[in-house]
Amino acid sequence: MSVTSKEIRLAARPVGMPKESDFEVAEATIADPKDGEVLVRNIWMSVDPYMRGRMMDRESYVPPFQIGKPLEGGAIGQVVKSKSDKFKEGDYVNSMLGWREYFVSGADGLTKVDPNMGPIEAFLGVLGMPGLTAYAGLMRVGELKDGENVFVSAASGAVGSVVCQLAKAHGCYVVGSAGSDDKCEWLEKEAGIDKAINYKTCGDLDAAVKAAFPKGIDVYFENVGGAHLQAAINYMNPFARAALCGMIEQYNATEPAPGPNNLIMAVGKSLKLQGFIVSNHFDLLPDFYAEMSKLIPAGKMKWQQTVEEGIENAPKAFLNLFTGKNFGKMLVKVGNDPAV
Known part of the structure; x- marks a missing residue:
């Protein structure tokens, strides 16, 4: 059974400081996973300054984002359906498929996250x-x-x-x-x-x-x-x-x-x-x-984070990076964590 997922796409290549109009919120239909794949529901996603460079059409150490396509970035999600022997339902995974609520992926590019090491969102910041x-x-x-x-x-x-x-x-x-x-x-x-x-x-x-x-x-x-x-x-x-x-x-x-x-x-x-x-x-x-x-257990590693709620506020969170409105790691809470 397919699910409907909101995602953020690049609408235009920014000139100078990016604007809200450079992004668009769209919906996509995500099919069930095939053999070897998993369906993941994102809970947290990261926005980072380096993403600004990917919005330009130029060669760099990572490929540029494409207009009309969903952006990419670090995210922590939970497997909700699995047809992979490497992940089971309920596993938390780290991926580079943020800026969207759901996605289907093979095992490549997914890393299992141990929630016992710290809050899962910390794997986008201090542990990421x-x-x-x-x-x-x-x-x-x-x-x-x-x-x-x-x-x-x-x-x-x-x-x-x-x-x-x-x-x-x-x-x-x-x-x-x-x-x-x-x-x-x-x-x-x-x-x-x-x-x-x-x-x-x-x-x-x-x-x-x-x-x-x-x-x-x-x-x-x-x-x-x-x-x-x-x-x-x-x-x-x-x-x-x-x-x-x-x-x-x-x-x-x-x-x-x-x-x-x-x-x-x-x-x-x-x-x-x-x-x-x-x-x-x-x-x-x-x-x-x-x-x-x-x-971390010794109290010698502390951190701050700034959180925007909802995938539709991801562009706002990204823009705030360049005006100093974030304190510590800038995160977007995409969905709720059933374990909390």
């Missing part, structure tokens, strides 16, 4: 792609050593907040930037970092970074770009490392953004500035889960 991104960027790309000085931009976000707490767990001095006093207060009082900089009210960001790092920066975790990257380069120590995760400041730019005018300092200081994509580091999953399984 953002968490692994933080771990891979800090530990492998940033080559973190215990006790170093670490600067994190967008520190209260889904990735940045995990970076901060991982660094603190390794005995580091940690400073993060965020865009509101509430976010800065959470970073200092809950996440336990040493200092938070409100980049919107601090005045001269370069001076604020200098004051926060009297002994310089050993590792910079980059999520913003622009003035943040320039300030970090100014105060990075010789042989310091920068893990370039994202540059949200440029995602909606319609003209090429000016680069840091101090990049030449990377030569004299022997700096390492390396971009990375989390999909190249899935081999770190066992190490990542091992570390999280210690930090």
Whole structure:
């Protein structure tokens, strides 16, 4: 018996900041699963800044979204019908088939989620792609050593907040930037970092970074770009490392953004500035889960999330990423979890 599923499709390729009219809510008929397939009802879905790049018709590390087709993104759902020997009805699964209420899939591309490890929605945040991104960027790309000085931009976000707490767990001095006093207060009082900089009210960001790092920066975790990257380069120590995760400041730019005018300092200081994509580091999953399984029960890994209700509000949730209206991980609650 087929089911009717709402889904969000790309209606137009955004120019600059995306608009609600760039998306459309549509309905699709989802057939019963065939042999080897399962029918999944999504409960939670994620919206992430990297999706903005997929809305452009250009080559990248992931294919672009297609106009008139449902978008894709991380989601946690529950198997409601199974004709697969790998999943049974009631199993929770992680997929990249968000932005829709139901879908049919083979076993490939689905990962079983253990609800005993934490809330299932955490597998879209602290235990999911953002968490692994933080771990891979800090530990492998940033080559973190215990006790170093670490600067994190967008520190209260889904990735940045995990970076901060991982660094603190390794005995580091940690400073993060965020865009509101509430976010800065959470970073200092809950996440336990040493200092938070409100980049919107601090005045001269370069001076604020200098004051926060009297002994310089050993590792910079980059999520913003622009003035943040320039300030970090100014105060990075010789042989310091920068893990370039994202540059949200440029995602909606319609003209090429000016680069840091101090990049030449990377030569004299022997700096390492390396971009990375989390999909190249899935081999770190066992190490990542091992570390999280210690930090979370010990209360050394906390997180915030912002939730929009209903699949029709997914575009709104996505747009709010670019105006700082999210605190921590931005999620959409697509449906109810019968186990809660």
